Amino acid sequence: MPLVTLVQNPGKGATVTAVPTMAPFDEMLLPDGRPRPDHGAIVETLSGLGPSGLVERARQRDAYLDRHGITFTLGERERPLPMDLVPRLITAHEWRHIESGVVQRLHALEAFLSDIYNDGEILREGLVPRSLVTTSTHFHRQAWGLIPPNGVRIHVSGIDLIRDEQGAFRVLEDNLRNPSGVSYVLENRRTLAHVLPEVFAHHRVRPVNEYPERLLAALRSAAPLDVADPTVVVLTPGVHNSAHYEHAFLARHMGVELVEGRDLYCRDNTVWMRTTSGPEPVHVIYRRIDDDFLDPVHLRPDSVLGVPGIINSARAGRVTIANAIGNGVADDKAVYPYVPAMIEYSLGEQPILPNVDTYDLSDPDERAWVLERLERMVVKPSDASGGYGLVMGPSATDEQLAKARRDILENPRDWIAQPVVTFSTCPTIVEDGSMAPRHVDLRPFAVNDGSSVFVLPGGLSRVALPEGSLVVNSSQGGGSKDTWVLGEAHVPDVETPVEATGSSVPWPPPPAPERVNAPDMHDDRIIQQERQQQQGPSC
Amino acid sequence: MTVPLHPSDSSLGGRRLHIQHRTGYRYADVVDASFNEVRMTPLSTDGQLLLSHTLDIQPSASIQPYTDYWGALVEAFDVHVPHRLLEVVSISTVDTPRLPVWGPGGTWEELADPVTLDAQSEFLMSTPYVDLDLLDGRAAIRDEMRDQASPGEAASVAIARVRERLSYETGATDVSTTAHQAWESQRGVCQDFTHTTLSVLRAAGIPARYVSGYLHTEEPAVGRTVVGESHAWVEYWDAGWRALDPTNDRAVGSAHVTVARGRDYADVPPLKGIYAGGQSEGLGVTVEITQL
Numbered sequence: 142m143p144l145v146t147l148v149q150n151p152g153k154g155a156t157v158t159a160v161p162t163m164a165p166f167d168e169m170l171l172p173d174g175r176p177r178p179d180h181g182a183i184v185e186t187l188s189g190l191g192p193s194g195l196v197e198r199a200r201q202r203d204a205y206l207d208r209h210g211i212t213f214t215l216g217e218r219e220r221p222l223p224m225d226l227v228p229r230l231i232t233a234h235e236w237r238h239i240e241s242g243v244v245q246r247l248h249a250l251e252a253f254l255s256d257i258y259n260d261g262e263i264l265r266e267g268l269v270p271r272s273l274v275t276t277s278t279h280f281h282r283q284a285w286g287l288i289p290p291n292g293v294r295i296h297v298s299g300i301d302l303i304r305d306e307q308g309a310f311r312v313l314e315d316n317l318r319n320p321s322g323v324s325y326v327l328e329n330r331r332t333l334a335h336v337l338p339e340v341f342a343h344h345r346v347r348p349v350n351e352y353p354e355r356l357l358a359a360l361r362s363a364a365p366l367d368v369a370d371p372t373v374v375v376l377t378p379g380v381h382n383s384a385h386y387e388h389a390f391l392a393r394h395m396g397v398e399l400v401e402g403r404d405l406y407c408r409d410n411t412v413w414m415r416t417t418s419g420p421e422p423v424h425v426i427y428r429r430i431d432d433d434f435l436d437p438v439h440l441r442p443d444s445v446l447g448v449p450g451i452i453n454s455a456r457a458g459r460v461t462i463a464n465a466i467g468n469g470v471a472d473d474k475a476v477y478p479y480v481p482a483m484i485e486y487s488l489g490e491q492p493i494l495p496n497v498d499t500y501d502l503s504d505p506d507e508r509a510w511v512l513e514r515l516e517r518m519v520v521k522p523s524d525a526s527g528g529y530g531l532v533m534g535p536s537a538t539d540e541q542l543a544k545a546r547r548d549i550l551e552n553p554r555d556w557i558a559q560p561v562v563t564f565s566t567c568p569t570i571v572e573d574g575s576m577a578p579r580h581v582d583l584r585p586f587a588v589n590d591g592s593s594v595f596v597l598p599g600g601l602s603r604v605a606l607p608e609g610s611l612v613v614n615s616s617q618g619g620g621s622k623d624t625w626v627l628g629e630a631h632v633p634d635v636e637t638p639v640e641a642t643g644s645s646v647p648w649p650p651p652p653a654p655e656r657v658n659a660p661d662m663h664d665d666r667i668i669q670q671e672r673q674q675q676q677g678p679s680c
Numbered sequence: 681m682t683v684p685l686h687p688s689d690s691s692l693g694g695r696r697l698h699i700q701h702r703t704g705y706r707y708a709d710v711v712d713a714s715f716n717e718v719r720m721t722p723l724s725t726d727g728q729l730l731l732s733h734t735l736d737i738q739p740s741a742s743i744q745p746y747t748d749y750w751g752a753l754v755e756a757f758d759v760h761v762p763h764r765l766l767e768v769v770s771i772s773t774v775d776t777p778r779l780p781v782w783g784p785g786g787t788w789e790e791l792a793d794p795v796t797l798d799a800q801s802e803f804l805m806s807t808p809y810v811d812l813d814l815l816d817g818r819a820a821i822r823d824e825m826r827d828q829a830s831p832g833e834a835a836s837v838a839i840a841r842v843r844e845r846l847s848y849e850t851g852a853t854d855v856s857t858t859a860h861q862a863w864e865s866q867r868g869v870c871q872d873f874t875h876t877t878l879s880v881l882r883a884a885g886i887p888a889r890y891v892s893g894y895l896h897t898e899e900p901a902v903g904r905t906v907v908g909e910s911h912a913w914v915e916y917w918d919a920g921w922r923a924l925d926p927t928n929d930r931a932v933g934s935a936h937v938t939v940a941r942g943r944d945y946a947d948v949p950p951l952k953g954i955y956a957g958g959q960s961e962g963l964g965v966t967v968e969i970t971q972l
Contacts, residue, residue: 272801285749407715408760409742437954438715449954450715453756457744 182343192574223620242494252487279469291591294465304565345628353394359590371424407450598626693778704767716953720770721753727777752940779933785832786919800887809944887917908969
C-alpha cells in the first residue's frame with residue numbers, strides 16, 4: 142500500500158519513536174530551574190507573592206468568577222471553570238510559527254471539505270481513502286452540493302496543539318464543528334487582570350478582546366450575497382447545554398440575538414425569527430447545536446432543537462449556517478493522519494505544524510503492532526471529541542485495556558491509537574499555594590471571513606490539574622490558564638508582513654508553486670520564511 | 681412541455697412511457713406546516729431519457745429542485761396553509777432503453793482489488809435495512825455464491841435463492857421492514873426482495889445498490905393505460921453496473937424506468953416529509969403508465 146506510506150511519512154516525520162521516558166518540556170522554566178527568556182519578570186512577581194499571597198488571590202479569583210457567573214456545567218453540577226493564576230506565555234516568535242501553521246492547516250481542511258462535498262477529486266486521486274470518508278459518522282450526504290456563499294465552511298476552528306518533549310508544537314486534534322472555550326479566553330484575561338494586575342506590568346501582552354468583533358465580521362461576510370445588511374443570530378440548544386454560558390456570552394458581545402430552534406422557522410426557504418414586533422428574516426446562523434439536531438427534515442427526525450427546512454434554505458442560498466454542516470468528517474480522528482498529505486496536495490507545502498504519530502487500526506499490520514503494546518498507547522474513538530471514550534494506556538486498568546482491545550478488534554475503523562506524548566508542563570498553583578508543573582495544551586481559535594484567517598493571539602491553555610495527568614479536557618475536569626501572546630520586541634522589518642498587518646493571513650492563499658527540494662519539515666525557521674515570502678505580495 | 685407523439689419503435693425495444701404517479705398523506709388533525717421531499721423524476725441515464733416532468737401539489741407550494749448526493753432529482757417543498765390532505769401527482773414522459781447487451785462479467789479477483797473495494801465501499805456496507813449478519817440460512821447462500829466461478833453466476837444464485845425463500849405478498853410487510861425481517865417472514869414485496877438480495881450480494885463481496893423506479897407491462901402495450909407499479913430492483917457491480925429484478929426475475933430493460941439509486945430504501949424514498957401534529961396515513965400509491 143504505497144498510499145499509506147506517502148501519507149504517513151509527513152505525519153510521522155523525524156520522531157517516529159518519541160521516547161516516552163524523556164522529561165516534559167516546561168513552558169516557563171529551563172531544566173536547571175532558571176526562567177526561560179521572556180519569563181523572568183513573571184516568575185519573579187509570582188515568587189514575590191509567596192504561597193500565602195497566591196492562596197489569597199485564588200480566593201479573590203473564586204469570588205470574582207462566582208460573582209460574574211462564569212461557570213461550566215460538569216455532569217449535574219455548575220462550577221466555576223478552574224482558572225490557574227499562573228499565565229502561560231507564548232513568545233512572539235513562537236506565535237508566528239503557530240499562527241502560520243494553523244492558517245496553513247485550515248486552508249487545506251477547507252479545500253478538503255469543499256472537495257468532498259462537491260467534486261470528490263481528492264478521493265478519486267486516492268489521497269484519502271473514500272471508505273474513510275463514507276464511513277465517517279459526520280459525513281452528511283445531505284450537505285452534498287451545498288455551496289457556502291463566500292466559500293467558507295470552517296468559520297470558527299479550535300485546533301488543539303501540544304508541545305512535545307523537544308518543545309515542538311504538534312497538532313493533537315482538529316476541532317472544526319463547534320469548538321468551545323473562547324469565552325474563557327476572554328474571561329480569563331479579565332479575571333487575571335482583576336485579581337493579579339501586577340503580573341501584567343512587565344510584558345506587552347496582545348489583547349484578546351477583539352474576538353467578538355472579528356467573529357461578527359466573519360459571520361456577516363458569510364451572508365448570502367444579495368443581502369446588504371445581514372441579520373446574524375446565535376442558535377443554542379438551550380440553557381441545559383454545557384456551553385450555554387459561552388453562547389450567551391458571544392451573542393451579547395456581538396450584539397446579536399441568542400435564539401433557540403423554536404424561535405426560528407422556515408418558510409419558502411427563508412428563515413424567520415419570531416420577535417415581539419413580528420417575524421424578521423435571518424441571514425446567518427452561528428449555530429452551536431450539533432449537525433444531527435439541526436434539521437429534522439434531513440437529519441434526526443425527532444430533534445426538537447433544530448429548525449425544519451433550514452438545510453434546504455441554505456441550499457437555496459437564503460441563509461448561511463456557520464459552521465457548515467458535515468465539517469466533522471474533516472476532524473474525524475481517522476482522517477487526521479491524512480491532513481499532512483492534504484496540505485501537500487492542495488497547497489504544495491510541507492506542514493508547518495506536524496501531527497502526532499497516529500496508527501491506522503484498520504491496517505492489519507499496524508493494528509497488530511499497536512495491540513502488542515497497548516499499555517503504552519493512547520486509544521481514542523475516531524468520531525468523538527472532548528476526551529470522551531479515551532483510554533490512556535499507562536494508567537488504564539487491565540480491564541480497560543482488555544475492553545479497548547475488544548473494541549478495536551470489533552470495529553477498527555472506530556478507533557485510533559497514538560503513542561503517549563508527554564505534553565509540556567507549566568508551573569501551576571496547587572492546593573497549598575506552591576507551584577508545581579502540570580501538563581498543558583493550547584487551543585488557538587481561528588476565524589475565517591473568506592478573505593483572511595484571523596488567529597486570536599491567545600487561545601485556551603487547558604491544564605490537567607491532577608499531578609501527572611495528561612487529560613486536559615474541561616469535560617474531564619481540566620482547568621485553564623490565561624494565555625499571553627507577547628508583542629513584538631521591535632518593529633518588524635518589511636520582510637515579515639504577517640505580523641506587520643496584525644494577525645490576518647490572506648485567504649484563499651495565492652496559488653502555491655510546485656515545490657521541489659522541500660526543506661526538512663522539522664526545520665521550522667526555513668519553512669516559516671518561505672511561507673512569509675509567498676504571502677508577501679498579497680498583504 | 682409538449683412532447684411530439686411518436687409511437688415507440690418496438691423493433692428497437694425501447695418504449696416511450698407516460699407515467700402518472702399519485703400519492704400523499706391524510707392527517708388526523710389540521711396541519712399548519714409540513715416539509716416534504718419528492719424523488720419521482722426519472723433520470724436521464726444509461727440510455728434512458730427524460731422528456732418531460734411536472735409535479736402538482738395540493739395545497740399548492742413552490743418547488744425547490746436539487747440533485748442529491750446519489751444523483752437523484754429531488755423536489756423539495758413546504759406547505760404553510762392549514763391542511764388535512766397532502767396530495768402530490770408526478771407526471772413524466774420518458775424514453776426507456778432497449779434491453780442492454782452486457783459484455784462478459786468480471787472476476788472475483790477484480791472485486792477483491794483494494795481500489796474497487798474503496799470506490800464501492802458504500803455499496804458493500806450494512807445499513808439499517810440491509811444487514812450483513814445473514815442469520816437463518818442466508819449465510820449458506822453467501823457460501824454457495826462464493827463457490828461460483830464468477831460474480832455474475834453468484835448473482836444468479838442470489839436471485840434464485842431469494843425467490844425460493846420469499847413469496848410475493850402485499851400487506852405482510854411495510855415500509856420499515858428490513859431484509860432480516862422479510863427473510864424471517866418469508867413474504868414481501870419488491871422492496872423486501874430487493875433488500876434481501878442486496879444483503880446476500882454484499883455479504884458475498886459484490887457491491888450492490890437499491891434502485892427505485894417504475895415497471896411497465898412485460899409486453900409492449902401502445903396506447904393503453906395500464907396500472908403500473910412503484911418498483912424496486914437491484915444493480916450489482918461486476919465490471920460495470922448490471923441490473924437484476926429479483927421480484928419478477930425479468931431482465932431489466934425497456935419496461936423499467938430508473939428514478940433513484942442508493943444504499944437502500946432510506947436513500948431513495950419517493951415521498952418523505954415531516955409535519956407537526958397527530959397521526960397520518962398514507963394515501964396509497966397509484967401509478968398509471970401509458971405507452972405512447
